[in-house]
Amino acid sequence: MRIQKISTCLWFDNEAEEAVNFYISIFRNSRILRITRYGKEGYDIHQKPEGTVMTVEFELEGQRYLALNGGPAFHFSEAISFVINCDNQEEIDFYWDRLSVGGDEKAKQCGWLKDQYGLSWQVVPPVLSTMLQDSDAERSARVMRAMLHMKKIDIHELEEAYAG
Secondary structure, three states: OOOOOOOEEEEEOOOHHHHHHHHHHHOOOEEEEEEEEOOOOOHHHHOOOOOOEEEEEEEEOOEEEEEEEOOOOOOOOOOOEEEEEOOOHHHHHHHHHHHOOOOEEEEEEOOEEEOOOOOEEEEEOHHHHHHHOOOOHHHHHHHHHHHHOOOOOOHHHHHHHHHO
16 A cells, blocks of 8 residues: 555544544545554553544545544644535535534535534635636626625526626
């Protein structure tokens, strides 16, 4: 198994395996690669019972990640998010509907959502960047205004704003 040069480690309190199972149930090309467990060594530091899941190595759409049960010391923030580039509205709806289950309703805006584990996701179509980078400043401004009033991205509404 080839090791990815740079990967992301996600710090959970105790729900790493549960979260990974949730994510791999959503993303089609996904799998758990390996689970490691805490042993007796270091209990005085980590306070995790022997046999408790320590890490879960997994893939989502071919990208590798590590989920760590590290305790309650750290939490996710919106400063880090995962971007899901969606080709059409059906794909946006699919990911948005599944990832937002049990998540923070107040954290939904402009294609961003926070899932039930506190992880932030951007569910967006690549065409949004194209529209926002248009050389016609008025066109891109209309798209920006439309997007700022959305929670889940609506491609049709963006296209209407873009067309004027």
